[in-house]
Amino acid sequence: MKSADRWLLPEGVEEVLPPQALKLETLRRDILDLYQSWGYELVVTPLIEYLDSLLVGSSHDLDLHTFKLTDQMSGRMMGLRADITPQVARIDARNMHRNGPARLCYADSVVHTRPRGLLTSRVPIRIGAELFGSASVSADVELIVLMSRTLSQAGIGPQHIVLGHVGLFRGLVAAAELEAEQEAELFDAVQRKAFADIDIWLDEQVENINLARMLKGLCRLSGDITVLDEAEQVLAHAPPQVRQALDELRKTAEAVQKRLPDHSLGFDLSELRGYQYHTGTVFAAYTPGYGRAVAKGGRYDEIGQAYGRARPASGFDADLKILARLSSLEVRRPASILAPDEDDAALQTMVEDLRRQGEVVITHLDEGEADAALLKELSCDRRIVAAPEGGWQLVTI
Numbered sequence: 001m002k003s004a005d006r007w008l009l010p011e012g013v014e015e016v017l018p019p020q021a022l023k024l025e026t027l028r029r030d031i032l033d034l035y036q037s038w039g040y041e042l043v044v045t046p047l048i049e050y051l052d053s054l055l056v057g058s059s060h061d062l063d064l065h066t067f068k069l070t071d072q073m074s075g076r077m078m079g080l081r082a083d084i085t086p087q088v089a090r091i092d093a094r095n096m097h098r099n100g101p102a103r104l105c106y107a108d109s110v111v112h113t114r115p116r117g118l119l120t121s122r123v124p125i126r127i128g129a130e131l132f133g134s135a136s137v138s139a140d141v142e143l144i145v146l147m148s149r150t151l152s153q154a155g156i157g158p159q160h161i162v163l164g165h166v167g168l169f170r171g172l173v174a175a176a177e178l179e180a181e182q183e184a185e186l187f188d189a190v191q192r193k194a195f196a197d198i199d200i201w202l203d204e205q206v207e208n209i210n211l212a213r214m215l216k217g218l219c220r221l222s223g224d225i226t227v228l229d230e231a232e233q234v235l236a237h238a239p240p241q242v243r244q245a246l247d248e249l250r251k252t253a254e255a256v257q258k259r260l261p262d263h264s265l266g267f268d269l270s271e272l273r274g275y276q277y278h279t280g281t282v283f284a285a286y287t288p289g290y291g292r293a294v295a296k297g298g299r300y301d302e303i304g305q306a307y308g309r310a311r312p313a314s315g316f317d318a319d320l321k322i323l324a325r326l327s328s329l330e331v332r333r334p335a336s337i338l339a340p341d342e343d344d345a346a347l348q349t350m351v352e353d354l355r356r357q358g359e360v361v362i363t364h365l366d367e368g369e370a371d372a373a374l375l376k377e378l379s380c381d382r383r384i385v386a387a388p389e390g391g392w393q394l395v396t397i
């Protein structure tokens with residue numbers, strides 16, 4: 001190994017340096033304060049835990065993204081968390097003992113075996129909120145609005161919010177009585193939005209022509225709110241659970257539009273991003289200049305069952321590193337004060353007082369006067385000097 005290669009970081013693994021790290025931390029604090037003001041309580045979940053508990057009830061996709069290693073103490077397999085949502089669902093099911101809704105939030109690193117997308121980190125910092133114990137449309141609306149406020153807090157806009165409902169596809173697939181393997185094939189084509197493939201596949205595999213027609217129509221339903229009217233027609237004779245899903249989606253859309261009147265709303269009725277774990281309304285936020293969802297989430301009512309207590313659940317998360325990258329907020333290191341390295345009680349008191357008032361005071365450790373280059377490097381605009389009449393004074397540089 002060449003010595004230059006020794007310091008090379010693995011692909012998708014990066015350091016965050018000043019001033020970006022300050023921006024990231026500022027956003028983390030502000031967003032967690034926002035969640036607290038909405039009643040979401042902070043939880044901290046372990047970075048590493050036994051694989052079987054980490055992956056309980058989770059998708060094949062999450063399994064693929066999870067780094068695995070052997071625990072030297074127990075000999076059991078452990079995994080590095082690739083998502084925090086299932087851990088928080090477990091906390092709600094096993095530890096919280098709440099009868100009413102539980103609102104929880106988090107901000108922590110996750111690790112991925114491979115990046116989720118082009119230019120995506122393998123060590124994102126997930127920040128998110130989850131609400132357990134309410135199956136209402138209002139709970140989804142609360143989370144969609146909070147997701148949007150998260151982006152606003154980070155100085156990200158304009159925002160485009162896209163809604164979908166996995167119950168539409170699921171309900172039609174259930175009615176068509178597809179085998180798991182067939183469902184996976186169709187799912188794959190739908191995710192790729194390969195319309196020609198979908199049509200051929202449905203003609204060959206689904207005998208009920210009405211269901212095949214509805215599935216073909218559903219895959220093409222994306223765009224603005226008029227999509228919901230089209231869906232009414234395409235799905236007019238769909239099974240009751242599909243009609244109910246459409247009804248929920250419309251109610252959610254109307255309430256979100258009222259709460260966020262200046263946001264553009266879009267619909268993608270075959271959005272299946274989190275199909276393996278989402279069960280109802282799904283939502284994502286987009287912003288110009290970033291090709292993927294900046295924040296995403298949805299309803300996942302069944303996950304708690306794996307932990308012994310099924311509760312309705314809904315939530316969203318975002319990668320704080322991406323939020324910091326897209327943020328228009330200016331977060332700068334504050335100007336600082338340079339203090340001499342003198343063992344003098346009056347000087348030390350003055351320094352402590354200034355720090356308590358929120359000033360940044362840096363001790364000048366080197367021999368001799370600080371030159372202009374050093375002052376610039378330390379971002380100093382003032383310094384403490386000996387006053388002619390004794391004691392210390394602050395002077396502007």
Ligand SMILES: N[C@@H](Cc1c[nH]c[nH+]1)C(=O)O
Nearest residue numbers: 085296297298315316317
């Ligand atoms: N953790 C989910 C998003 C989500 C959060 N809460 C509910 N859903 C994902 O990675 O897609």
